[in-house]
Amino acid sequence: MKNLLSFMAAMVLMAVTGCGVRVSNMTSWSFNNLRSSTNIVQSVEIPVGVKTLDVVNAFGSLEITGSDTGPALWSQNLTVRARSDEAVQEIATNFVCRAELDGDHLKLIVTEKDSSKPHSFQSDLEITVPKGVTVKTHNKYGPTRISELNGEVEAASQFGIMEVHDIAGKVVAETSYAAMHVNSTGPAILRNQFGLLEAGEIHGSLDASTSYAALEAHDIGGTVKLRNQFGRLQVEKAGEADLKTSYGELRAKEITGDARMVNQFGRVAAEDITGSVNAVTSYGPMNIVGRGTNFVCDNQFGGISVEATSPALANLEAHTSYAALEVRLASSLRPAVTAHTSYGSIESDFPVTMKSHGQDSSAMQEMGAPSINLRNQNGKIRVVSE
Numbered sequence: 001m002k003n004l005l006s007f008m009a010a011m012v013l014m015a016v017t018g019c020g021v022r023v024s025n026m027t028s029w030s031f032n033n034l035r036s037s038t039n040i041v042q043s044v045e046i047p048v049g050v051k052t053l054d055v056v057n058a059f060g061s062l063e064i065t066g067s068d069t070g071p072a073l074w075s076q077n078l079t080v081r082a083r084s085d086e087a088v089q090e091i092a093t094n095f096v097c098r099a100e101l102d103g104d105h106l107k108l109i110v111t112e113k114d115s116s117k118p119h120s121f122q123s124d125l126e127i128t129v130p131k132g133v134t135v136k137t138h139n140k141y142g143p144t145r146i147s148e149l150n151g152e153v154e155a156a157s158q159f160g161i162m163e164v165h166d167i168a169g170k171v172v173a174e175t176s177y178a179a180m181h182v183n184s185t186g187p188a189i190l191r192n193q194f195g196l197l198e199a200g201e202i203h204g205s206l207d208a209s210t211s212y213a214a215l216e217a218h219d220i221g222g223t224v225k226l227r228n229q230f231g232r233l234q235v236e237k238a239g240e241a242d243l244k245t246s247y248g249e250l251r252a253k254e255i256t257g258d259a260r261m262v263n264q265f266g267r268v269a270a271e272d273i274t275g276s277v278n279a280v281t282s283y284g285p286m287n288i289v290g291r292g293t294n295f296v297c298d299n300q301f302g303g304i305s306v307e308a309t310s311p312a313l314a315n316l317e318a319h320t321s322y323a324a325l326e327v328r329l330a331s332s333l334r335p336a337v338t339a340h341t342s343y344g345s346i347e348s349d350f351p352v353t354m355k356s357h358g359q360d361s362s363a364m365q366e367m368g369a370p371s372i373n374l375r376n377q378n379g380k381i382r383v384v385s386e
Contacts, residue, residue, distance in 0.1 A: 033118065036088045037081040044099060046072035046129060051104040053129055055137045058095070058110050060123035062139045066131035066148035074099070074108055074127040082119040091119045134169070144175070153185075162192075170204075180210075187222065206238075215245070223257070240275065250281070258292070285323075299323070303379075307386075313370045321377035329372070331385045336369045339383070341376035349385035 046053075050072070055062060076097040082088045100107040110123045124142075129135070134151035137144060143161040146153055152169035155162060162175040167185040174191035180198070182190055187204030190197060197210040198217075205222035208215060211229035220238035228245035235241060240257030243250060246264035258275035261268050268281045273290035282300035289307040295316040297304050303323035308316055311330045318325055329335060329350070337352045346352060350372075374381050 033083060036083065036085045037079065038085075038088045038092055040078040040080075040092060040096065041075065042097065043073055043075035046074060046106060046127075047101060048072075049104050050101075050106045050129070050133060052106070052134045053127070053136070054105065054107040055125065055127070055135070055139075056107075056109045056111070057097075057123055057125050057137070057139045057142070059121060059140060060110075060125065060142045061145075062125045062127075062137060062142065063145045064127045064129065064135055064137070064147075064149075066133065066150070067128050068131050070128055072129050074125065076110070077124040077126075078121065080119060080121045087119065091121065095121050095123055097123070097125065143178075179213075214248075249284075259290075286320075315371045315373075317373045319375045320379065323379045324382070325374055325376045325379060326382045326384065327372065327374065328384045328386050329370075333385075334369055335372045337372040337374070337383055339372075339374040339381045341379060341381050343378045344376055344380040346381045348381075348383035350383055352383075 078092065078095055080088050080092040082091055095110055098109045131148060131150045133149065135146060135149060136154045139157045139160055141159050144155055144157045145163045146155055148166050150168040153164060153167050153171045155164060155173045157175040159177045160175055161178045162173055162180040164171055164173055164185060165183040169186045171182060171185045171188040173180065173182060175195065176193040177195055179196040180190060180192045182188055182199045184201040188199060188202050188206050190199060190208040192210035194212045195210060196213045197208055197215045199206055199208055200218045203221045206217055206220045207225045208217065209227035210231065212231055214232040215226055215228045216234045217224060217226060218236045223240040224235055224238045225242045226233055226235060228248065230247045231245060232248040233243055233245040234251040235243065236253040238255055241252055241255045241259045243252060244262040247266055249267045250261055250263045252259055252261060252270045253272055255273045259270060259273045259277050261270060261279045263281040263284065265283045266281060267284040268279050268286045270277060270279065271289045273292060276292045276294040277288055277290050278296045279286055279288060280298045281302060284302045286297055286299050286302060286304045288297060291310045293310055293312050293314040295306055295308055297306055297318040299320040301322050302320060304318050304320045304325045306318055307328040309330060311332045313333060316327065318327060335350055337348055337350050339346050339352050
């Protein structure tokens with residue numbers, strides 16, 4: 001157990017500091033024993049005509065910036081620590097960045113090679129390339145920052161912060177156990193695990209997911225598909241929305257298309273939805289305001305409040321139990337309202353074709369009238385004309 005706890009502590013330290021550790025016996029050494037160190041810095045110009053950059057780094061920061069005015073070059077700052085100067089020099093040769101040029105494709109590689117000697121190392125890469133270059137990266141245990149590019153970006157990281165912004169092309173990015181921030185890019189596919197994910201000003205569609213942390217998106221130029229596990233999910237200003245989370249609040253605002261929202265054990269709140277709404281949750285309240293013509297709202301053990309503002313409303317269905325159900329409709333409507341509840345009251349500003357305890361009225365549905373179907377258990381139903 002002691003060895004396991006030491007190993008976990010080392011993993012956390014590497015994730016935070018970007019420092020890598022290779023050991024042969026966890027109990028026989030500590031960072032304090034690594035008394036010898038070296039710092040190697042190299043800076044190399046990038047050849048003219050490079051169109052694709054592929055970077056593999058290990059245990060350090062990676063920063064890539066696009067520029068058409070400054071020199072194109074890459075630099076590595078490598079720090080190695082070990083027990084002796086001899087060991088430091090031997091280990092350092094394993095982690096010096098290697099450049100491979102194949103036509104217009106440049107690959108920069110920092111490889112991890114096994115060493116039985118206790119050591120630590122950190123490899124920080126800083127790269128400036130022409131804006132039109134397509135970039136692909138893979139980094140471990142360190143932050144990744146990519147900006148100011150017109151080409152596409154594909155970035156992968158493990159246990160490191162990911163920051164991507166001002167990218168004209170498509171972005172595909174993933175990381176874990178750290179935050180991801182993506183802003184002002186083309187269409188994006190983003191994946192995170194156990195970390196915050198924020199995306200904004202995406203010029204196209206957005207497909208994003210994370211877990212055990214918040215997921216926030218805003219100003220999305222196309223459709224959004226957002227998935228979360230055990231965390232809050234929020235989107236504002238987007239096209240059609242497909243949203244799902246659990247054990248956290250789900251919020252949507254200013255959606256210009258249809259909105260599908262699924263939650264478990266958390267609130268669902270939607271405001272200014274232009275298209276149709278399909279919302280599901282349980283054990284949390286549901287508050288929906290929209291201008292669409294179709295609403296389907298399903299809750300368990302939580303209240304429902306729906307405000308359908310369109311005079312062209314066609315269909316509204318809502319179901320809950322053990323809580324209140326309230327619907328607000330435009331006063332100009334002549335809807336056909338069907339409502340049923342057990343052990344609760346029904347109040348309506350419009351005629352109702354079915355009341356509590358199965359009581360039927362003689363009201364007849366007019367041809368083309370909006371259909372309002374409301375069901376509850378052990379809670380009241382209220383329909384308001386506004």
